Amino acid sequence: MGTSMSSILLDAPGNGASLEDIFTDIRHRVRHYRPHALHGPQMVWKQTNCYVDLWIEVLGWWGLNPYAALPFTITLDFEGDQFSFFKFPFEDLETLYGIVVQEHAIFEPVDVHVEHQVARGNLMLVEVDAWYLPDTRGNSYQSEHTKTTIGIDAIDRERRRVGYFHNSGYYLAEGVDYDGLFGKHGPAHLVPYVERAKRQFKPLEERExxxxxxxxxxxxxxxxxxxxxxxxxxxxxxxxxxxxxxxxxxxxxxxxxxxxxxxxxxxxxxxxxxxxxxxxxxxxxxxxxxxxxxxxxxxxxxxxxxxxxxxxxxxxxxxxxxxxxxxxxxxxxxxxxxxxAPPGRVEPNPPFGTLYVPPRPVTAVR
Known part of the structure; x- marks a missing residue:
């Protein structure tokens, strides 16, 4: 796994595009990215937390409907010193969209794992230090070490650049920021927590x-x-x-x-x-x-x-x-x-057995 592979966009597994073509598209995507309506100007709270915000954008980018996955928000509780750090339950993502999310074990450099999984068409959710995230400029970037989660769907290890979802947008990190995100600046005391999101089953149709x-x-x-x-x-x-x-x-x-x-x-x-x-x-x-x-x-x-x-x-x-x-x-x-929602309502069956078939190759530009 240590051998460098050509980075492949999650949206277009196997499209055979060159790295330069891919990252030309990534730069265009970053410049023209439009947040989902749940991050629109009509919202009182423009952002929620890094995990929910990321998933709203990922689901929207994949052409899925994030509204349907919001029932879990009715369960918010006060935990004695804080309200629940609410997140989309994995089983709901699987039931509605056929997305299977699991922890990904880290035994090689993190970017090696990310490269391998992105090439397989998977999204990698990685806990990183916001000090190295250029999209947090004016907040945490190069000023405060704080944990956050990003969703990576494009990577070029050789040229040290990565395309990622974070909060309500999509961004590019490269050079020294790439090195910092993946712990290249020195020995890491603990490996980060990483999840793999795999579009394994066919998502439900809108009418379902x-x-x-x-x-x-x-x-x-x-x-x-x-x-x-x-x-x-x-x-x-x-x-x-x-x-x-x-x-x-x-x-x-x-x-x-x-x-x-x-x-x-x-x-x-x-x-x-x-x-x-x-x-x-x-x-x-x-x-x-x-x-x-x-x-x-x-x-x-x-x-x-x-x-x-x-x-x-x-x-x-x-x-x-x-x-x-x-x-x-x-x-x-x-x-x-x-x-x-009467409490006696029958729960849905997960879409086991119906495999997700990726769409034909597309560019990174929405």
Missing amino acids: LCDASLALLARHLKRRPASNPIAAFREQLARDAKTIASQPISYFHAYSFNTLRQLGANFELFGRYLRWLEASGCGGPIDTLVAACDTIASEAMVLEFRLARASARGKEERGESSLDILERAHASLIDGVARI
């Missing part, structure tokens, strides 16, 4: 997605928290308020990302899921449920601003009025969702 997605919603509804997670957060925030006020603003940013952003972004996505259900004729009426989701999304941001202002002034903020609004909205939402 409604029933399958509603069945997933019924399953996830059974997995919802036993009590209101916002009430639990209220209790913890009351205890944390003094710490937030006494710490540097950087502490607030980390606290807010793992609490209010996850809360607001999660339920904003669930609101977009409900809109898709109605637009597709899968369920309704949903106006009050969408309104509850919109309230959670917007009020979580209001509370974030209030906490930021208090933190900057060294003052305590418990956000009682905002939490009242959030708690009521969540209770209303949970009560209403059961009417759309």
Whole structure:
């Protein structure tokens, strides 16, 4: 496996294009890439977390419908010190789209594994240091070491360049950034966590997605928290308020990302899921449920601003009025969702046995 292979785009396995042609397309793709509508200007939270944002873009790029995979967002819970770092469940990706995601063992240099799997038509999800990601310029790039996940679908080991999905976009890293991403700057103490996404089975047709997605919603509804997670957060925030006020603003940013952003972004996505259900004729009426989701999304941001202002002034903020609004909205939402997805609904069968057949070769330009 140590022998260099020609890099092949995930979109076009076996297309025989030269590396120069591939990366000419990659550069064009980077310049003209348009984020999915779930990252559009209408969203209150432009980004959620690196993993969900990446998958939204990957699914959209593959011509798949990411809305159908959002039922899991109804399960968000408060974990005592943070809201759930929500992610698409692997079994849902397989059920709806035939995508099998598994951890990939690392026993050679990471880029060797990535090259081998991309050549097989697989997407490689790699935990990397955002210090080396040029798309984080102005944030983490060459200023802060922080963990994030990227999805790689093109690589040229010889010329040290890689095309990757990250957050709401698609980018190119090369040269010293490539070296940093793949641990070439020195001995690595721990290998990164890596996943392999394989389009193994045929995805469901659009007309099948409604029933399958509603069945997933019924399953996830059974997995919802036993009590209101916002009430639990209220209790913890009351205890944390003094710490937030006494710490540097950087502490607030980390606290807010793992609490209010996850809360607001999660339920904003669930609101977009409900809109898709109605637009597709899968369920309704949903106006009050969408309104509850919109309230959670917007009020979580209001509370974030209030906490930021208090933190900057060294003052305590418990956000009682905002939490009242959030708690009521969540209770209303949970009560209403059961009417759309009765808990007794039959769950879908995974699409075992129907293999995915890659489309004819295409370029990297959408």
